[in-house]
Amino acid sequence: MRSFIVHAGQHKTGTSAIQMFWLENRDALLQLGYLYPKSGMNRAGNHKGLIQSIVNEPCRALFQNAKADLIAELEENPDATVVVSAEYLETFLVREGRRKQVMSSFKTLASHIQIVVYIRPELEKINSAFVQGVKSFQNHASFEDFALSRASQIGRNYRQFSQVADPPQVAATFLPYNDDVRRCGVVKHFLERIGLSSQEIASCKPERRVNESVGPIAVAAANETLAQLMASGPAPSDRQRAELKRALVNLIAKEPPEQPFQGMHTEIIQEIASGGFQHQEAFARTIWGKSWSEIFCGSDFKKCNAFQLSTSDLETAEQYHRMKGALWAAAEVVMAD
Numbered sequence: 001m002r003s004f005i006v007h008a009g010q011h012k013t014g015t016s017a018i019q020m021f022w023l024e025n026r027d028a029l030l031q032l033g034y035l036y037p038k039s040g041m042n043r044a045g046n047h048k049g050l051i052q053s054i055v056n057e058p059c060r061a062l063f064q065n066a067k068a069d070l071i072a073e074l075e076e077n078p079d080a081t082v083v084v085s086a087e088y089l090e091t092f093l094v095r096e097g098r099r100k101q102v103m104s105s106f107k108t109l110a111s112h113i114q115i116v117v118y119i120r121p122e123l124e125k126i127n128s129a130f131v132q133g134v135k136s137f138q139n140h141a142s143f144e145d146f147a148l149s150r151a152s153q154i155g156r157n158y159r160q161f162s163q164v165a166d167p168p169q170v171a172a173t174f175l176p177y178n179d180d181v182r183r184c185g186v187v188k189h190f191l192e193r194i195g196l197s198s199q200e201i202a203s204c205k206p207e208r209r210v211n212e213s214v215g216p217i218a219v220a221a222a223n224e225t226l227a228q229l230m231a232s233g234p235a236p237s238d239r240q241r242a243e244l245k246r247a248l249v250n251l252i253a254k255e256p257p258e259q260p261f262q263g264m265h266t267e268i269i270q271e272i273a274s275g276g277f278q279h280q281e282a283f284a285r286t287i288w289g290k291s292w293s294e295i296f297c298g299s300d301f302k303k304c305n306a307f308q309l310s311t312s313d314l315e316t317a318e319q320y321h322r323m324k325g326a327l328w329a330a331a332e333v334v335m336a337d
Contacts, residue, residue: 001302002074004082005194008089013118013177014130014186016210019045021187025204032200035080037073041138046087054105056100069104074109083194083327084108090117094160103170113170114287116193117161118186120177121296122154123264131213131261135214137241140226143263143306151272155279163288174287177296212249215258216307217316221324222248223333233335240334247330251323265304 004191009015022036023045029036040050040063049063050070059066074082092098093115106113130146133139139146166171174195175181181189187207187288214222225244229236234245279290284292309317 002110004106005109006113006115007085008084008088008093008115008117010090011118012125013120014086017187017207018190020210021207022083028204033047033080035077035082037070037071039069043077047084047086051086051088054096054313055101063105088117093164094157107169115164116173118177127152127263130263131214131219134219134222135245137226137236137244140223140230144268147268158279159282162283164214179295213260216261216305217258217320218308219261220320221327224324229331243334244331248327251326255319255323259305262302263306267288
């Protein structure tokens with residue numbers, strides 16, 4: 001009987017890289033016995049449209065028949081193990097009604113369902129989400145304000161995650177997104193965990209970096225640029241935000257390399273520590289049989305390196321002013337278009 005592997009990608013756990021790999025290697029992976037359906041998949045490899053179709057949520061016209069299209073794909077590939085990946089799934093897994101709705105649909109198509117979720121420390125997720133918002137010109141709040149706004153969300157899903165498995169048909173695997181995974185590469189790690197051999201992985205196109213890291217100077221320049229734009233006129237359109245992001249990437253390539261931005265410092269951590277940390281500790285001991293700190297040793301806290309013009313040396317300040325000036329010049333062109 002058929003098996004489904006359902007990757008419910010948490011934000012900032014390498015989900016985009018996993019989806020891009022499966023999209024680019026779809027034919028090769030099918031030869032190895034793994035079907036990554038075209039049904040309900042966008043051009044980045046995300047199956048959000050498929051999930052929306054399954055639960056009858058409004059979706060793009062392109063995906064309205066995604067469930068029926070999936071059934072047709074399964075009939076064409078009766079022996080393949082099916083792999084589905086969507087960040088959208090996480091929100092359903094932690095809501096009992098939605099979870100049952102999705103799993104009931106999958107159960108009619110497969111005898112066994114394996115849910116795979118990578119778990120990342122909340123402080124890392126907040127830091128990474130802030131950088132993503134800044135470099136995409138979606139956010140110009142200070143890191144402190146952004147982090148504190150997310151504090152109430154910490155740990156809110158761990159209790160529900162513990163209830164995802166529904167044996168014998170539905171199993172759940174929770175994998176720590178820690179330094180070991182980063183050293184291995186999340187794509188390779190995922191492929192190995194679902195059963196591919198080293199030789200099979202080597203026969204595919206290599207993993208591609210999707211979301212490159214951004215350093216503290218670039219973060220400061222982008223943040224200040226968007227703040228100025230928002231203060232002086234209408235917000236950028238989606239197309240303009242994409243052009244601003246491309247301009248930022250081009251400017252970063254011309255400057256000396258930076259260490260990835262780290263905004264967390266002791267005061268912020270202490271202020272948000274009263275959130276849901278107790279829930280993640282209980283989750284770790286239930287799922288992995290170890291404490292959270294044992295699983296994520298060294299991952300939760302890295303030295304803050306946020307750029308401060310008032311305390312920077314001359315060379316660093318010059319790099320900031322150079323990047324900020326060039327980015328503002330590019331922004332004026334983009335916004336005038």
